Amino acid sequence: MAAGPQTPYCLAGDDRNAIAYSLPLILPDGTVYGVVGVELLTDYLQTKLPFTELDEDKAGTYFIVTTTDDALTDDVLSLRKTVTSGEDLVTADAPLGVLNCRSDGNGGNWAELNGKRYYMMLEQLQLYNRNAPFAAEKWFLAGTMEQSVLLAFSNRVREVLLATLLFTLVLSVLGSLLISARLASPINHLYREVIDAQEKKTFPHLSRTAIREVDRFAETITELNKELVTNSTKFLRIMDMASVEIGGYELRTDTGSVFVTDNFFPLLGMPKIQGKPLSVRRFEEVLKDIREKNPCARTAEGDELLTIQQPDGVRYIMLRSTIEGHAKIGLAEDVTAAVLERKRIEHERDHDILTGLYNRQAFNRVCTELFAAPERMGVAALMMMDLDNLKHINDTYGHDWGDQYIRRTGQCLRDNTPAGTVCARLSGDEFLVLFHGYRSRDAVREKIDRLTNAMQQSVALLPSGNALHISLSGGIAWYPDDGQDWETLKKYADFAMYQVKHADKGRVEEFDIGVYNREAYAERTRREFRQLLSNAQVFYCFQPIFSARSGKVVAYEALMRSDLPTLRSPATIMKLAREQGALYEIERITFTKALETFDSLCRAGSVSEEAMLFVNSIANTCLSHEDGKYINNHWHELCHRMVVEITEEEAIDYEALEKKRNAPGFSGMFALDDYGSGYSNENTLLQLAPRFIKVDIAIIRGIDTSPDKQQILRNVVAYAHPRSMKIVAEGVETAAELRTVIELGTDLLQGYFLARPAIVPGDIAPEAVAIIRELQRQKKD
CATH class of the missing domain: 3.30.450 (Beta-Lactamase)
Structure with missing residues (x-):
């Protein structure tokens, strides 16, 4: 079994230190067949560790160390020193015990040896395989050097840099002080010169400083001051001359x-x-x-x-x-x-040159301001006046006398109205006066009476020797009763004034709202009538005319209508046409609009294509040849079925009647309208020789209970039938009237009981049809 390296020891019979190292011999199949043991002298190993390369002064040392720590614990690694190289007695003689080193975070470590701090770099030596018996033991080659030796150069460089920086700073401060003192002395001298000149109130003369920039600056200031004094002197001279x-x-x-x-x-x-x-x-x-x-x-x-x-x-x-x-x-x-100059221009702008009173523009502006402050108005009266006889004076004595007449009127207004009264000349002979700030109408009337009396007493001698008195026609509108705004009050005062001028001049009358409303309605009616004529603003309804024997429609009467508010009645339209001489325009509009509308109904199939068209015509008016030709060209076929009704409002002009009879394309059929009233009498029958006689509604109404009306109708029938004239009963409104007129021989029927007028006319009423059929059966029986 292999044994790991041991700590140094002495060989037997030898005082030199050595380390032992053993390694097992293993076959490829894993069988251990022997062990190799190696002993190495530490002196030998020291010769193989070139410590001199660490430092020229041989201050570095190599160590071979071992450890069994897997990693750093709290940044501390425990090492056993095995072999030491170098001549560093401190490290060489260091005990072979455990070395503790701490990492610096950059791959290096610090270790304490014999009270000194060393910098250590570790390089691991791979001696064992990973699965060897001593694989847990790690060997390192450690290079060390004392901190003071390692950092000696950087410390010397830092000391040199600090000394250099301090020396430079001292020199800079001393130099700045010297330069500032050198520069401040001449500038301070210049400052004293400026202060002395200011105290003496003289122009400063700045001495030279031998500093080029400062001297240029002083010269520039001197030149600017001289230029400023020169310009100021020029400006003062100009102001003195201005x-x-x-x-x-x-x-x-x-x-x-x-x-x-x-x-x-x-x-x-x-x-x-x-x-x-x-x-x-x-x-x-x-x-x-x-x-x-x-x-x-x-x-x-x-x-x-x-x-x-x-x-x-x-x-x-x-x-x-x-x-x-x-x-x-x-x-x-x-x-x-x-x-x-501005006041003069404003006075000329706001005042009339001839009288000195306000002109129209200024009067409107002042009154608008007053009406915007009701507390200043109180009870007020606006009086509009018009000079009488000014045109006569101008035409008779010349405009100079007319101007004198106007000037005297303005003088009277200024002299005889209280302070604060607003007076104006609007135009040649029109004046306006606003009395305001009073508590009652009586107080205002007192001022108005004083003014009118003063004007009547103002006398001027004309070239003819006659005395000229100021004569005014005026109207008064009251604030706030008649109106609370300026425009309304002016309109009412103007209306009251013209009522006086059209009646009895030389007076001043107050505004009457009742008269104004009547006149306003009449004016509105006249205005709408002019609108009706300009735009042909009428439309037509058609009322059927039925046969008294069969109940079938025979004709339609065209009836004028208007949707203008004040012209609903055709009678009002005809009245205005007579007053304004517009009968011809009404005649032309009647024929063109009636034929045009009826032709549209025919084309739409809304009326019988064989039915006649009754069109009302004014008895003393006839269309011109050009208008007649225009109608014939546009509605030639319809003109052959047209019956011209002669209305009863005007006396018949037989010359006009003859022109109508010979109008281009006209059928020649006439109908005498409203027979039995107005101008429709026996003489008209003889002169007109109409194809149809329309008995007036005044005779038809209540004919079933009036023997006299029945006799009149019998007489008309007796006269008409032998002469091939047909009788039309107008205004049949009851079943009894219908029975009576049929029994008395009427040929045609028209009235509300049968059918009302409409834009698109309807059929005959079933009740009327039943009566007609019943009477026809009775005749046959």
Whole structure:
């Protein structure tokens, strides 16, 4: 069995130390067939350990050590020293006991030997196979060197570097002190020269320092100061020559100093302050006192505009200030000329040149501001006035006399209205006056009466020798009862004024909301009528006309309708057309829109293609040849089935009637509408010779209970049938009326009982059909 190495021992009969080493001999099949034992002298091994290569001074030592530790425990490795090399007596004579070394984390170790610290590097020696009996025992070659010897060079280098750094630092400090002293002396001399010049209030003359950079800097400062003095002198001369007077000041909060130009306080209306220099606090108190004693307003830019009363008149001073660091700089500028010019422009902008009253723009602006503050308005009255007879004066005596008339009116308004009353001339002969801030209407009426009496008493002699009195027609609207905003009140006052001018001039009347509403409705109606004409804004419904014998539809009457709020009734449309001379436009719209709409119904199959179309026409109006031709070209076939109804509102113009009869493509069929009322009488029957006679609803209504109405219808039937005229009963609304008119010989039937008008007309009512059939059976029986 193999034995591991032992600690050194002495050979028998020899005092030299040796170590023994044994190794088993093993066959390939694992059989141990012998042991080899080796003894090595430690002196021999020492000769094989070249310790001199570790250090030139032979301060290094090699060890052969062994251990059975598997790893470091708490960074400590226990080693047994076996062989030592070197002449280091300390290590050579070290006991062969256990060496404890600690790792430094970088592959090296530190060990304590005889009270000295050594640096040790370990290199493991592979002597045994992994499965050998002594494989757990590890051999190392350890190289050691004393710490002081190993680090001697680095320590010397560090000491040299530290000494060099300290020496350099001392030299730098000494050099800096010498250079600073050399530079500070001439600069300090320059500083004393500047201080002396400042105390003497003279321009400093800087001496040379023999330092090139400092001398250049001093020369630059000298040149800049000279340039500054030159420019300041030029600027002061320019200011002295300028027409605008300017003064200024500078306050230093860090030093407490105050600089004020000589003309600053005189500009603000007070003499220059004498005595000891002003402090910042004293200066601000003086400036505050000036502001309190004189009117002061702020501009949109934040500047102050002071109104200073001077012996030579009012002066306007603009005061501006700004803060830059510890300095507050202010400027006072005489802007009297600019302010007076601006006020002149504003006066010309806001006032009428002829009368001196407000113009329209200024009046609107002032009133808008007043109406935005109801507490200032109280009870108020807006009076709008129009001069009477101005055109007559201009035409008769010339515009110079007309201007004098206007000028005298403006003078009366200024002299006879209380302070605060807003008066304006709006245009050539229109004036506006706003009385505001009163407690009652009576108080305002008193002022208005005083004004109107003063105007009536104002007299001027015309070139003709006649006396000219101011005559005004005016209207008054009250705040807040009539309106609470400026536009509404002006509209109402204007309305009241024109009511006076259209009735009896020379008076002033108050606004009446009832009259205004009626007039407003009438105006709205007229406006919508103009809209109707411009856009042909009408549509048509169609009411069927049925045969009294079969109940079948024979024709349709086109009935005008409008969806405009105030023009729902065709009668209203016709009334406005007569008033505004627009009967022709209504005639043209009626024919074109009725034919166009009915043609669309025919194409859609919504009406009978053989039915006639009754179209209402104005008796004294006829379409032009061009319009007639246009209608014939577009609806030629339909014109052959068209029946022209002559309405009863107008007397028949027989010349116009003849033109209608000969209109291009016209069938020649007429219907006399509303017979029995208005202009529809026997003479009309003779002149018109209509194909159809439409008996008025006034006769048809209640005909079943009125023998007189029945007799009238009998007479019409008796006259019409021999002349091939057909009778149409209009407005049949009950079954009894239907029975009666059929029994009396009516040919055609129209009314709500049979069918109502509609955009797409419907069929005859079943009740009506039943009555017609019943009466026909009775005749046959």
